[in-house]
Amino acid sequence: MNKESRPPTLKTIAYMTGFSVTAVSRALKDAPDISAQTKERVRLVAKQIGYRPSRAGLRLRTGKTQVICLILNVDEKIMSLTSQMVIGMSARLKNSNYHLVVTPYSDRDDPLEPVKYVVETGSADAVIISRTEPDDIRVRYLMDNNMPFVTHGRTMSTIPHAWVDYDNERFAYKGMERLSLMGCKRIAKVFPVPNLNYSRDLESGFENGLNDFSMTERRLQNLYLENTMDEIEEAIAQLMSAPDRPDGILSAAGSASIAITSGIERAGLQVGRDVQLVSKQSTRILERFRPAINVFFEDVPEAGRVLADQALKLMQGHDPASLTCLMFEEYCEDKTGPHRSV
Template sequence: MGERSVNLKALAAHLGLTVSTVSRALNNYPDISPATRKRVKQAADQLGYRPNQNARRLSIGTPETVCYLMPRQIGPNAQPFVAQLLAGLGEALNERNWDLLVSQADASVGDLASIERLVKSGRIAGLVISRPLKNDPRVKLMQSLGCPFVVHGRTEKSDDYAWYDVDGEDAFVTAVNHLARLGHRRIGFIGAPLQYQFAQERLDGYMRGLSHNGLAQAPELVQIAEFTDEGGTAAAGLLMDLAVHPTALVCVTDMMALGALEALHARGIMPGKDVSVIGYDGLHFGKHAHPPLTTMAQPQAHAGRRLGDMLLSIIDGADPTKFHELQRAHLVQRSTDGPVTGNAGQINVSEREDSR
């Protein structure tokens, strides 16, 4: 209701000019006299004229929009990082007055088909993919469609597209190193399904950390579960019920680590004292866990911003293979890590009081 917002035609009529003149005046074409340019611009923002973006973009030939593909799994333990990522993306896009679309693949259609529709319908100039699988079909699809995209995370072979990631392998080497230095020799791994590349990477890091410290790899020490707190509880339960249980646990996410803490409490085991636990993510909430969770924190404040800038560069024509940004996670020690103690029901190792 009310009149439709003023369009170019109305503005032109109001000024006694043609639409083409007005358009060029507003877009700073050199063939418009300074006088009329000024007159046009004044009238424009006096009447509150805003160019219709659909029309403009149709004409321009670019949708001036990028899309963020939301990771599926939501539910009660929602993804806390989504908001931050969107904020960063939005910041990058705002500088150009581009729009940010979010899309979760329509369940009835399927991921791939839904992506294909999105790009073929000309709605988006680029796409952000989150948390890729080890061999993610979406990557190949986007490449075959010739549509610019960036990945938050990596796939198994990740040399021919742009990505931003935190080095999960390095992080888990660091975590294992830290635990080994505290005297732990039997370290359990709580992981996520290996179809996710991040899960594989972190497992690799765990393995490398083990051998780097001369520790044996025992298959029973790695437990895979869904990356929820319940998953962590279940996995930790299995590990602690082993004949000789580990004296430390590294967990693929903070959420799983929090779940692991529950399993320890349920068995009367004191995290950080009897058994060490290290998570991954650096979630703010970990500070309030019982006890406060030691974790490998990733610097994800800027992930969205970086991804946005990368994507825009690629849309501008830059070579996607040039953008590989690998950040490092760092250990934030809270209270769930500590030296190994003798009363752990397992091989007795010499107690040592490491300094913290």
């Protein structure tokens, strides 16, 4: 390779900016002791000349991969969280030296296996996991192996760790309050499988709502968000054809709410007239699908951005106990008009 065709290096950027090689390197690493103006100039020059750090060389020098691994369950239905979460993480990592790698697994796999693979092969400097359980074996494994990690969802671990979560208990309670204000008394729910931590939070808010608003549950047997949309639709169609059908339904996912609506309509009924439906959603679709559905919004791209930010801070030495974020945004379009609380 002749001199003219060699790729640009840190020395090239240092020569063009007048900064030292050390300052250039630290600016590209988003070091806190480098000014924003210096970082901006270094990044601009790096972009203009097409600079790309040698990840292989970097790993040899530092032992770091400059990779954050998102270990993600891919068995989500339509309107899944996957792409939205990746969008948020990518936006946060755009101006850092870190790259996002997604390692998928399904409900049929051992959820610990992809975590063990990343740790044992040294494939990443930090890990992000989701669908947490109260006593999550992945959390204990990552702690035992000193791997920086952030969870999307809380756990019952006695050792503090970094996490980002949506306040599902508050959603369920506020959803029950909304159903009560619309005159509902007999409530059915569609929640995730009970082994997940956020399912426990949903159940807590739901039970408190039943007690506080003098409601009764119309129980659906063995029906969860993890069921197929066809299964959810069929179960709701049968439920809504029964003489003691519910007058309100609380759903923890937008995709399930589409199937729920189809089941209601198969029974010859209409959302907003014969039965009220309150749902959490992560995209602004349900209002357009059926305006009568009352919705609470979960900002998954923002959650992804915070997860990536916390992973970066862990690798900068921040205390995991200080890196926690509980998110909630209520936005219901009901017959009394929109209202919002954060």
